[in-house]
Each structure stands twice: as structure tokens, then as C-alpha cells.
Amino acid sequence: MYFTRSEIKSTKIKRYFQKDGRHFVELEENPFYEDGAGGQIGDRGFIDSARVLYVSDLIEVDGPLNAGSTVEIKIDSERRKEIARQHTAQHIISAVIEKHYGAKTVGFHMGEEDTTIDLDGTFNIEETENFSNDIVLSNLKVEEIILTPEEASKYELRKDLSEKAIKSGNVRLIKIEDFDLNACGGFHVGSTSEIGIIKITHSERVKGGLTRIWFVAGKRALKDYQMKSQVLYESAKIFDASWMDLKARIQKSLDDLKEKNATLKKMAEKLANYISKEIHPFEILELDESVASFLTRIRQDIPYAVKISGTNNVSFSLPNYDRSKVMDTAKILGIKGGGNGPIYRFATENPAIFMEKIREG
Numbered sequence: 001m002y003f004t005r006s007e008i009k010s011t012k013i014k015r016y017f018q019k020d021g022r023h024f025v026e027l028e029e030n031p032f033y034e035d036g037a038g039g040q041i042g043d044r045g046f047i048d049s050a051r052v053l054y055v056s057d058l059i060e061v062d063g064p065l066n067a068g069s070t071v072e073i074k075i076d077s078e079r080r081k082e083i084a085r086q087h088t089a090q091h092i093i094s095a096v097i098e099k100h101y102g103a104k105t106v107g108f109h110m111g112e113e114d115t116t117i118d119l120d121g122t123f124n125i126e127e128t129e130n131f132s133n134d135i136v137l138s139n140l141k142v143e144e145i146i147l148t149p150e151e152a153s154k155y156e157l158r159k160d161l162s163e164k165a166i167k168s169g170n171v172r173l174i175k176i177e178d179f180d181l182n183a184c185g186g187f188h189v190g191s192t193s194e195i196g197i198i199k200i201t202h203s204e205r206v207k208g209g210l211t212r213i214w215f216v217a218g219k220r221a222l223k224d225y226q227m228k229s230q231v232l233y234e235s236a237k238i239f240d241a242s243w244m245d246l247k248a249r250i251q252k253s254l255d256d257l258k259e260k261n262a263t264l265k266k267m268a269e270k271l272a273n274y275i276s277k278e279i280h281p282f283e284i285l286e287l288d289e290s291v292a293s294f295l296t297r298i299r300q301d302i303p304y305a306v307k308i309s310g311t312n313n314v315s316f317s318l319p320n321y322d323r324s325k326v327m328d329t330a331k332i333l334g335i336k337g338g339g340n341g342p343i344y345r346f347a348t349e350n351p352a353i354f355m356e357k358i359r360e361g
């Protein structure tokens, strides 16, 4: 594994302060990799017994520390290894896509769950995944080479050297045998097989005509596999099917549901027709939404109300009543809603009171 940070075991607290109940320190010598530097997530670990929460110029910790004191540094090395796997996987994916499809990597961002790469150009995801995993399984050696910018300029790099790298005086190249060579300051594995597996989980077109891919590698890929298997297994169980048949079973269930909904709609319309013939003036009914909706379309020549089951929504049929009078009555009773007549929709728990007021005139 190649880490850009020294493995110092102790240092001094240069500064400590609290802000809004949060704790911040500045170390005399900072061995923690910063969050977001080079697109990578930061180190975690401990400063004495205080847990590191976030690393930038200042380090946020979960408890107080004493300025001036000498502290013990513990860096979460498992996290570093996992970051190295994601980061080296990014080198491989970017190189594969550039080599096979000529699409350039223009951005890269590592998150706590997955990593994204923004690419300019088109490529086949399944092929990219296969080619990338061939590189992983070929167990290629990953080397770190430190050169001056002049020396580095003699090499053919995948990406041009950044201004920052040139100014720093030392360029750190990451070489994956004769497969890829790129300047980078992040964490990397010692051989590609340490990555385990690379899985592209998602892709999307993003602004600027770019394609963004999301990927996981190493233990993250295993976790992704475990979680998805679990969901698939449990979903298949609901359908009493094997996971292979799940998609077909879901489709069939949706088709069945569509058919049943169509039948239900026809029945609701029929029922509304029957009811429409039996309504008395000023009657208040309670019906299912679909039946009520048909009914208020079919019958609009007498006053009546339909409360939608399980809600406070009431549809009123009020022909031959002035709209302004209907709205005034609602206002007096503090009832919200409206309509253009003869059908109105109001929210009320007691439609009888409203109907009585209308009837009284």
C-alpha cells in the first residue's frame, strides 16, 4: 500500500478550541489525510482518546484536548486500505475507458459509500467492468515513483501535470506496470489484486454532456453484493419465487393489478349508475372515491353530498344555488374548499350542517 502521509505516532497540540459545542484542534505535525483532497475522503482515527470526525486545516474531534500537550496518534489503517482500493480502482476504470473508448476522466469524487467518475465521451459499462476486473485479477504491480516535474514530463501520463504538482517540485507518479501511469497524491494499493473486485453500480448523464458513473471496490463491493443479495432474496420470498424469476413475477403481478383496476373501475361506474337513480334530494352518502367520482359526474340535477370514505373530503351537488351563496355559507362555517358549480368540494367532518344551511337559504 502507498500512503502519502507519514506514520508519525505522536505530536503536539498547537491549538484547541470549541465552537458551537464542537471540538477543533490544530496539530504541530498533521499525519491525517484531508477530506476532499485530490477527490479522496479523509483519514479517521484517534488523537489520544478523542475520535477524529473530519480533517481539513483543522481537525474536528469528538472531545476536548489540551493545547500544548503531547498526544498519541492512531490512524484507522483499515479505512486507509479501503480508500486505497477505491482510489486505485478509479485509476484502472479511468485508464480502461480512455484506452478502449477514448473518453477522458474530467472529475472524480470519493464518498463514504461510493465513488463517482465524470467522463467526457461514450463507453460500454459492462465491458468497462469486465476489462477493469481483468486488470484486478492480473495482479499487476502498483508502484510509486517520485520525480522532479522535468523528469516526470518525459513520461507519457494519462493526465497532464497540475500547476500545483509542478510548483511543489516533486511529482508523485502511480505506475500500474505498463498499463497506466498517472500523477496522483492519494492512497494506492501495492498490487491490483488487493482491490478484490470493481463494480459499477449506476450511471447517469450529467450537465456539460458528461456521463457520471458510480462504483464500489474492495469491501465496499462485497457489502454492496451482500445487501443486494439480501433484498433480492427477501423479495423473491414474498413472491414465493426464485430470484431468477423475480422480475417476471413482479411484471405479472403489475399486469394483474392493472387488469383488476380496470375491472374495478367498470364496477364502480356501474354502481354509481345504480346509486344515481336512488338518490333523494339533500341526501348525504358515504362512498369510495372512485364510485363518488363517477356519481358526481352522472348526477348533477338535484342537491346531495357524498363523503369520500376515510377522509373529510365531501363532494356537493348544488344545482340552482348561487355560487356566491354556497361560498359564503362555507366561509361562515369556516369550511375550506370550492368549485365552479354545480359540483363543489369541501373539507368537512359534518356535511349535514353545511347542507342544512344551504337548504335554509
Ligand SMILES: [Zn+2]
Pocket (backbone or CB within 6 Å): 087, 088, 091, 174, 184, 185, 186, 187, 188
Ligand atoms: Zn490516485
